[in-house]
Amino acid sequence: xxxxxxxxxxxxxxxxxxxxxxxxxxxxxxxxxxxxxxxxxxxxxxxxxxxxxxxxxxxxxxxxxxxxxxxxxxxxxxxxxxxxxxxxxxxxxxxxxxxxxxxxxxxxxxxxxxxxxxxxxxxxxxxxxxxxxxxxxxxxxxxxxxxxxxxxxxxxxxxxxxxxx
Amino acid sequence: xxxxxxxxxxxxxxxxxxxxxxxxxxxxxxxxxxxxxxxxxxxxxxxxxxxxxxxxxxxxxxxxxxxxxxxxxxxxxxxxxxxxxxxxxxxxxxxxxxxxxxxxxxxx
Amino acid sequence: xxxxxxxxxxxxxxxxxxxxxxxxxxxxxxxxxxxxxxxxxxxxxxxxxxxxxxxxxxxxxxxxxxxxxxxxxxxxxxxxxxxxxxxxxxxxxxxxxxxxxxxxxxxxxxxxxxxxxxxxxxxxxxxxxxxxxxxxxxxxxxxxxxxxxxxxxxxxxxxxxxxxxxxxxxxxxxxxxxxxxxxxxxxxxxxxxxxxxxxxxxxxxxxxxxxxxxxxxxxxxxxxxxxxxxxxxxxxxxxxxxxxxxxxxxxxxxxxxxxxxxxxxxxxxxxxxxxxxxxxxxxxxxxxxxxxxxxxxxxxxxxxxxxxxxxxxxxxxxxxxxxxxxxxxxxxxxxxxxxxxxxxxxxxxxxxxxxxxxxxxxxxxxxxxxxxxxxxxxxxxxxxxxxxxxxx
Amino acid sequence: xxxxxxxxxxxxxxxxxxxxxxxxxxxxxxxxxxxxxxxxxxxxxxxxxxxxxxxxxxxxxxxxxxxxxxxxxxxxxxxxxxxxxxxxxxxxxxxxxxxxxxxxxxxxxxxxxxxxxx
Numbered sequence: 001x002x003x004x005x006x007x008x009x010x011x012x013x014x015x016x017x018x019x020x021x022x023x024x025x026x027x028x029x030x031x032x033x034x035x036x037x038x039x040x041x042x043x044x045x046x047x048x049x050x051x052x053x054x055x056x057x058x059x060x061x062x063x064x065x066x067x068x069x070x071x072x073x074x075x076x077x078x079x080x081x082x083x084x085x086x087x088x089x090x091x092x093x094x095x096x097x098x099x100x101x102x103x104x105x106x107x108x109x110x111x112x113x114x115x116x117x118x119x120x121x122x123x124x125x126x127x128x129x130x131x132x133x134x135x136x137x138x139x140x141x142x143x144x145x146x147x148x149x150x151x152x153x154x155x156x157x158x159x160x161x162x163x164x165x
Numbered sequence: 166x167x168x169x170x171x172x173x174x175x176x177x178x179x180x181x182x183x184x185x186x187x188x189x190x191x192x193x194x195x196x197x198x199x200x201x202x203x204x205x206x207x208x209x210x211x212x213x214x215x216x217x218x219x220x221x222x223x224x225x226x227x228x229x230x231x232x233x234x235x236x237x238x239x240x241x242x243x244x245x246x247x248x249x250x251x252x253x254x255x256x257x258x259x260x261x262x263x264x265x266x267x268x269x270x271x272x273x
Numbered sequence: 274x275x276x277x278x279x280x281x282x283x284x285x286x287x288x289x290x291x292x293x294x295x296x297x298x299x300x301x302x303x304x305x306x307x308x309x310x311x312x313x314x315x316x317x318x319x320x321x322x323x324x325x326x327x328x329x330x331x332x333x334x335x336x337x338x339x340x341x342x343x344x345x346x347x348x349x350x351x352x353x354x355x356x357x358x359x360x361x362x363x364x365x366x367x368x369x370x371x372x373x374x375x376x377x378x379x380x381x382x383x384x385x386x387x388x389x390x391x392x393x394x395x396x397x398x399x400x401x402x403x404x405x406x407x408x409x410x411x412x413x414x415x416x417x418x419x420x421x422x423x424x425x426x427x428x429x430x431x432x433x434x435x436x437x438x439x440x441x442x443x444x445x446x447x448x449x450x451x452x453x454x455x456x457x458x459x460x461x462x463x464x465x466x467x468x469x470x471x472x473x474x475x476x477x478x479x480x481x482x483x484x485x486x487x488x489x490x491x492x493x494x495x496x497x498x499x500x501x502x503x504x505x506x507x508x509x510x511x512x513x514x515x516x517x518x519x520x521x522x523x524x525x526x527x528x529x530x531x532x533x534x535x536x537x538x539x540x541x542x543x544x545x546x547x548x549x550x551x552x553x554x555x556x557x558x559x560x561x562x563x564x565x566x567x568x569x570x571x572x573x574x575x576x577x578x579x580x581x582x583x584x585x586x587x588x589x590x591x592x593x594x595x596x597x598x599x600x601x602x603x604x605x606x607x608x609x610x611x612x613x614x615x616x617x618x619x620x621x622x623x624x625x626x627x628x629x630x631x632x633x634x635x636x637x638x639x640x641x642x643x644x645x646x647x648x649x650x651x652x653x654x655x656x657x658x659x660x661x662x663x664x665x
Numbered sequence: 666x667x668x669x670x671x672x673x674x675x676x677x678x679x680x681x682x683x684x685x686x687x688x689x690x691x692x693x694x695x696x697x698x699x700x701x702x703x704x705x706x707x708x709x710x711x712x713x714x715x716x717x718x719x720x721x722x723x724x725x726x727x728x729x730x731x732x733x734x735x736x737x738x739x740x741x742x743x744x745x746x747x748x749x750x751x752x753x754x755x756x757x758x759x760x761x762x763x764x765x766x767x768x769x770x771x772x773x774x775x776x777x778x779x780x781x782x783x
Contacts, residue, residue, distance in 0.1 A: 002173050003173055010181040013181065021196065021201070036185075043218075049235075052236070054410050056214075058417065059736055059740060063733040064207065073436075085201075090195035093191055096194075097190050124466065129748075142741065143766070146763045147766055148241070157779045304675075364697065367704070370706070381681060385677070388676075392672070403670070431706060447728055528687070596780065599775070
């Protein structure tokens with residue numbers, strides 16, 4: 001059952017990801033991106049990382065895609081339906097990406113991963129454990145994350161604000 | 166029937182993640198539109214997250230390190246998207262274009 | 274016999290499962306049960322629309338000194354059915370230049386989002402679709418589907434009013450989602466769990482009494498999220514026609530309508546679950562069958578409160594509305610979150626903790642009200658208004 | 666535990682199926698007589714003026730921006746909240762610091778009138 005679910009979910013994820021980078025209309029691209037994010041959330045659930053799955057939906061679907069769609073709407077020049085999608089080197093890039101994928105796959109299938117497949121912690125405890133680790137060993141990154149967010153917000157506000165004229 | 170009973174091997178997740186990463190890389194390098202480039206980058210970051218979580222599940226499930234790192238990756242992705250898109254909007258306002266090739270000069 | 278009735282709903286479920294087990298293999302029983310529960314839950318928005326539209330018309334009618342619907346059936350109770358039939362047989366118009374696939378997908382998505390909320394809402398002890406350990410943020414995350422659907426509807430309609438409406442609604446949804454998340458976080462903090470069942474079990478005292486700030490913030494944010502007056506800017510007829518779904522007609526419009534009432538009902542149910550003790554009530558532990566009854570009564574009371582507010586209050590302006598979310602609700606809910614965290618670490622008996630929480634919350638409300646009053650006074654002076662006539 | 670999510674998956678399928686079934690039913694029941702006037706974009710009865718792509722204000726983006734920051738903050742707050750009872754005083758101190766840094770950001774946005782509707 002898990003393998004079947006995995007195949008279905010990853011097929012959805014990869015197909016919609018491919019559509020993200022190839023669709024001509026940027027708005028539709030963004031919609032495919034949202035579907036990709038949902039697919040990735042599904043993969044996280046198969047991996048017993050429920051909190052990450054929900055965070056994925058909350059942040060990527062709820063927040064980042066909204067930002068992206070707003071940016072698409074705010075730069076309406078992109079709506080030209082006849083504009084070229086790719087730059088001149090796209091063939092080269094496609095070849096490079098394909099080769100890179102083959103290379104990665106070849107490496108990863110050869111490595112004898114020492115998988116333990118220990119049972120995942122009970123879901124409820126997993127989140128408590130996560131909370132504990134966030135504030136105990138990762139206390140500094142935890143605070144730095146907050147600083148990063150605020151700095152990003154301030155920077156983005158300065159950049160995006162309309163000049164008073 | 167093995168599709169119904171066997172657990173998913175780690176390699177499968179890694180392959181999907183690699184595929185996603187390459188698709189994202191293609192988008193980031195080949196798209197002309199700056200927002201499209203950014204979407205490609207987001208895909209790449211997501212591929213990284215799949216790897217982090219897969220290794221957490223299969224190798225280090227006793228600690229939450231993989232999940233913690235994935236959360237930080239999400240945080241950084243959000244910050245990157247916020248600033249990147251703000252830059253795109255600002256550039257659009259000044260140059261009236263979001264095509265990457267047309268905004269490659271640093272001089273105003 | 275009495276024992277059976279005492280926990281009627283759960284026992285009924287057990288009997289049903291046993292009956293299925295007598296002729297079906299184990300996995301099939303699970304699937305059939307999932308399907309049955311799923312179909313019941315998915316109908317909740319539709320049921321909510323059929324009953325609440327009637328209730329709303331009656332309540333608003335009473336507030337406005339009218340009778341409300343009274344022609345179709347006794348007291349007009351079949352009015353909603355008549356409306357449903359009308360929507361079903363009405364011609365569907367897709368405007369020129371619309372992005373058809375996206376245009377058609379938007380109402381489906383918004384209706385599905387409204388239904389998905391019900392998966393984690395507990396109706397009684399052991400009566401929940403899925404007791405997820407991340408239940409409370411699941412509710413928030415599902416809400417983001419609505420945001421996407423709204424943008425899709427606005428964009429696909431090829432209509433500037435729809436697009437402007439969509440943008441406004443999204444700005445509203447985003448702004449009010451923050452205080453909503455923060456008030457839910459305070460609930461998770463006291464309960465020590467994110468499972469909706471766990472939250473109800475943890476409410477020896479309804480959380481609304483411990484942290485009125487979080488409850489009020491959730492209530493206000495909830496009514497803003499479903500776009501109810503005084504936050505009904507998306508339907509502000511005089512300003513932007515009918516908002517992001519102007520171009521929809523027939524059942525496609527119907528699904529937006531159903532999603533709106535489904536969300537109204539769901540928001541009330543969530544407020545009940547998180548802040549008003551859910552299915553808990555007198556004797557609910559001895560007689561678990563009373564649980565769903567308490568749950569429904571409390572939910573309907575919250576719905577009634579929302580209707581009352583709609584019938585009484587004038588509409589906010591968009592700047593006031595967004596300002597209220599960011600400048601009043603967000604600081605207040607953040608203060609509440611930290612205050613509750615501080616109290617939980619104090620080495621005092623639980624009762625003292627509760628009193629301190631309530632006290633701190635009342636202080637927060639007092640400070641917020643004072644600052645709002647001052648802001649209103651400043652605004653009135655700046656605009657030469659009579660202070661008595663200016664709100665917020 | 667995964668069975669709970671199997672329910673969510675099945676439920677999601679049903680939740681999408683219901684509106685689709687409804688729309689298919691309506692498709693059979695309703696009249697279909699389109700004409701150009703009906704299909705025109707609705708604009709209070711007037712002829713449509715100009716492009717749909719009116720320029721939007723960056724203000725919308727600023728709201729989304731502040732929202733993103735607080736949304737990301739939520740994924741730090743929730744695990745902390747659930748684990749809080751089992752953690753020492755340092756958890757409180759860290760969260761106070763975390764929230765105050767964010768509050769600083771909010772105050773900045775407030776000062777710079779990023780939260781103001783123009």
